[in-house]
Amino acid sequence: MNYEYVKKILSKKLNLTEDEIEERVKGLINEYGGIITKEAAILMLAKEEGIDIEEEPEEEFKIKDLEDGMIVSIKGKVYDVRESSTESQRVINLVIGDETGYVPVTLWNINIELEEGDIIELKKVRVKRKKRLSLVSTDETEVIKLGKEEVETKKIKDLNIGDFAIIEGSVFSSLPIKRFEKGKFRSFILSDGEDSIRVVLWHDLADTEIRVGDLVRVKGWIVPNYYNPNQLECSATNIEILERADGEIEVVPIEDLKYRDEGERVSIRGKVLAKSLKRTVELEKPIKVQDLIVEDETGRVKITFWGMGCSHLDNVSEGDIVLIKNCKVKKYVGMDGEEVISLNAGIDSEVIIEKKGEVKFNKIKEILEENLDIANVFGVVTDVKDNIVEVDGVKKRVKNVIIDDGTPIRLTLWEEAANIELEEGDVIKVYNASVKKNELVLTRYGRIEKVRFYNKKFIIELIEDELSEVRGTIVKKEEDEIELCPICRRRVINGECPNCGIVEAEKVKLLRVMLDDGTGVLECRAYGKRAEKLNRELGDEIVIYGILKNKIFNVKAIKRFDINREIEYLKKVLEEER
Incomplete structure (x- = not known):
């Protein structure tokens, strides 16, 4: 029962203002000591005055006037008809509309045939609200056909x-x-x-x-x-x-995107040159976005994936040949006054990897010697430091990471990239890093990918000059101290460095550890802070990354021992052997 609707009926029937009806309702509530609701009171008032609310539906309503609880008569055009009947009941579901809106209708056991375009009058139907307002037939409902009109399609x-x-x-x-x-x-x-x-x-x-x-x-x-x-x-x-269609949507060459309209949907095919990290954009609410740079034989374009659309890129890597369907063309004027064309993609876009690509990873030594501008690097994390720095009055998080593939280099991560959790012993792939002053900086189109297992070997399998992971038990250890050149870190003998000449040497701790994994025994060497970290008890199991040189394993990183990871690796080895 809709209180406001009943109040309007009583106001009209009794020739009283709605405020006067309100006063009489309050009087009845007070008369009963406040134990009845205003809805009960107004129905009592209607009964006292001899007015049957159920008999008052004849006022014609528009859809915009409907309120929960009303009994109404209403006219409209039928836009949709669906029937779901059983042996005992017939149910007709309609959608009708007038110039003020649209409303669903459910008719129970009404003997009438309706179709799209019929103009009908519904008498004595009840308004109900669930997710939206709807009309439901009552025992007294009548449906009258008034005519027929064409139902128009909409743009x-x-x-x-x-x-x-x-x-x-x-x-x-x-x-x-x-x-x-x-x-x-x-x-x-x-x-x-x-x-x-x-x-x-x-x-x-x-x-x-x-x-x-x-x-x-x-x-x-x-x-x-x-x-x-x-x-x-x-x-x-x-x-x-x-x-029915036989073929696929036309794939547009990237160069031809300039002839397409803003907002037009297109499909493109090409090679992935770069895949950015996910970042957060502050709109009405924060939303994740991620970019691809794709190239075909005619040009290259940036595609920005929004929100849940980023999930389409989970298995996409640099070098992949991809077909990307259902992107929206975006055009704007750049800082140089030239038109810039990019694409937007969302959850309803589709990314098909037609061919997995291979990415060339640069050796760090090659990066330093050849002065590359952009590089892909594959190495082990040997050190991680988090800092907060102030840039133009704004505090920003920055993470400095040392990665090593036999040659160490510093990688700097800013803002969201700095939120990536890294620790010593992690093996990472770094894509599209900018090379500046012999250091790496992760750019907007750069990203980091952690590798679960990389070159994990038994001692008997180790190869010279190859970065490898080894697990074993400490069976012997020996501590020593050596002198290193503070400039080039070469060993100093009798105060003289073979590269830099006479120098003031720096004393550094050296730890020699004999490691046994059941396939062989390996001499491992660690220096300085890494030697302190490696200085475990005899019988301890350790996991280390390093490079074998002249049968000595030079430790680059000490990985946190994770028994679940070791079990996972053994299962992987057994499956491969099968």
Whole structure:
């Protein structure tokens, strides 16, 4: 029962203002000691005055006037008809609309045949609210046909939230069925030639076969886009395939993107040159974004993946040949006054890896000798330091990492990249790092990838001059002290460095450890702070990274021992042997 609706009826019938009705309701509540609600009081007032609220539906309402609890008569055009009947009951589900809006209708056991375009009058139907307002038949409901009109299709650009629309267009891209606890759905992008919209098919409707290029007619409610509330999507109630397509959407050469309109959806194919780290952009609410740089034989373009669309890039790497479907063209004027063209992609885009690529990793020695501008590096983390620095009055997090592949180099990570958790002993791949003053800096289009296992070997398998991981038990150790050159870190003998001549030597701790893994015994050497960290008890198991030179294993990093990781590796070895 809708209190405001009953109050309006009593005001009209009793020729009283609504304020006067309110006063009489309050009087009844006080008369009963405050134990009745205002809804109960107003019904008592109606009964006292001989007014049957159930007999007062004849005032004609518009959809915009509907409120929960009303009994109304209303006219509208039928936009959708679905029937779900059993042996004992007939249920007709409609959507009707007038010039003020749209509303779903459920008719129980009404003997009438309706179709799209019918103009009808519904008498004595009840307004109910669940997720949205709807109309439900009562025992006294009547349905009267008044005529018939054509139901118009709508252009996507003219849609508004709350509309029930009929849209015709071609399928630009389609995603497979996804399942969740209460059912399933699938989505696709529909283009009418001028604009596009995401369409979602729920439950049984999701089983409809949708092909790229199909011409379809969709009916459904227009709601905020699940992934981007600033955009619209259509929650479909019905779909009809008007014409089947045979082929795929045309793939556009990157150079030809300049001839495409802003907001137009396109597909491209090319080689991934760079993949950025995910970063957070502050819009109405924070959202994750990630970029790809893709190149074909005609040019290169940046594609920015937004929100959950970033998940499409989880298995994409530099060098991969990819087909990217359903990207939106974005155009803007750059700082130099030239037009810049990029692409935006989201959860409804699709990324197909057509061929996995191989990335060339540079040796650190090569980087330092050849003065490269951009480099890919593969090495072990030997040191990590976190700092907070102030840049232009803003405090920023910076992480300094030493990585080593036989030659050490410093890698500097700023802001979000500095949030990557790294520790000594981690093996990492660094993509598209900028080389500056013999150091690496992770740029916007650079990223880091941790490697779970790299060149993990038994002692008997070790190869000279190769970075390797070894696990074993300390069976012997010996501490010593040596003198190193403070300039080039070469060993100083009798105060003289073979490179720098006479120097003031720096005394450094040396630890020799004999390691046994059951396949052999290995002499390992560590210096300075690393020697202190390696100085464990006899019988301790350790995991280390290093390089074998002249049968001596020079320790580069000491990895935290993780029994679960060791078990995982042994399982991996056994599976490979099978």
